[in-house]
Amino acid sequence: MPDADRIEELRTAERQLQAAQLASDVAELDRLIDDRLLFTGPGGKLYSKSDDLRMHGTGEQKITRVEEEDLSVLVARDTGITCFLGTLEGTLSGTQFTARIRYTRTWIHDISGWRLLAVHVSDAG
Numbered sequence: 001m002p003d004a005d006r007i008e009e010l011r012t013a014e015r016q017l018q019a020a021q022l023a024s025d026v027a028e029l030d031r032l033i034d035d036r037l038l039f040t041g042p043g044g045k046l047y048s049k050s051d052d053l054r055m056h057g058t059g060e061q062k063i064t065r066v067e068e069e070d071l072s073v074l075v076a077r078d079t080g081i082t083c084f085l086g087t088l089e090g091t092l093s094g095t096q097f098t099a100r101i102r103y104t105r106t107w108i109h110d111i112s113g114w115r116l117l118a119v120h121v122s123d124a125g
Contacts, residue, residue: 003075006075006080006109007073007074007075007080009109009113009114010073010075010080010082010107010109010114011071011073011082013032013107013113013114014071014073014082014084014105016028016032017029017032017105017116018066018068018084020032021056021063021066022063022064022065022066024056024057024059024061024062024063025056026053026056026057029052029053029056030049030053031112032114032115032116033049033052033053033115033116034049034108034115034116034117035049036049036117037049037052037116037117037118037119038117038118038119039051039052039118039119039120039121040118040119040120040121041121042099042101042121042122042123060092060093061090061091061092061093062090062091063088063089063090064089064090064091065087065088065089065090066086066087066088067086067087067088068084068085068086069085069086069087070083070084070085070086071083071084071085078108078109078110079106079107079108079109080106080107080108080109080114081104081105081106081107082103082104082105082107083102083103083104083105084101084102084103084105085100085101085102085124086100086101087099087100087101088101099123100123100124100125101121101122101123101124102121102122102123102124103119103120103121104119104120104121105118105119106118106119
């Protein structure tokens with residue numbers, strides 16, 4: 001498959017992830033996230049796939065707005081990187097938040113399509 005096609009597929013997967021986060025769609029998140037996920041939060045704490053699914057499933061985390069300013073996509077064979085810059089709003093453990101953030105996400109492509117393997121998020125001011 002040409003790289004341009006893989007890049008567009010990955011861009012679509014990233015946007016599907018954003019939509020699933022907004023909807024707290026645990027089934028779709030489960031499909032898009034690899035079981036081995038390592039998520040580094042803004043404070044440096046590591047989270048797993050089960051942590052992410054639990055937070056969405058219980059309502060501990062509820063994202064109400066995702067506003068994408070920029071999305072860079074890089075593909076090298078079966079590995080992809082998405083770099084998202086934008087604003088998120090929602091609640092976390094009952095506390096409202098608004099944050100301009102940068103996500104760097106590492107994806108792998110397997111028989112089921114693109115799956116999220118690692119994430120690092122930082123404050124983008």
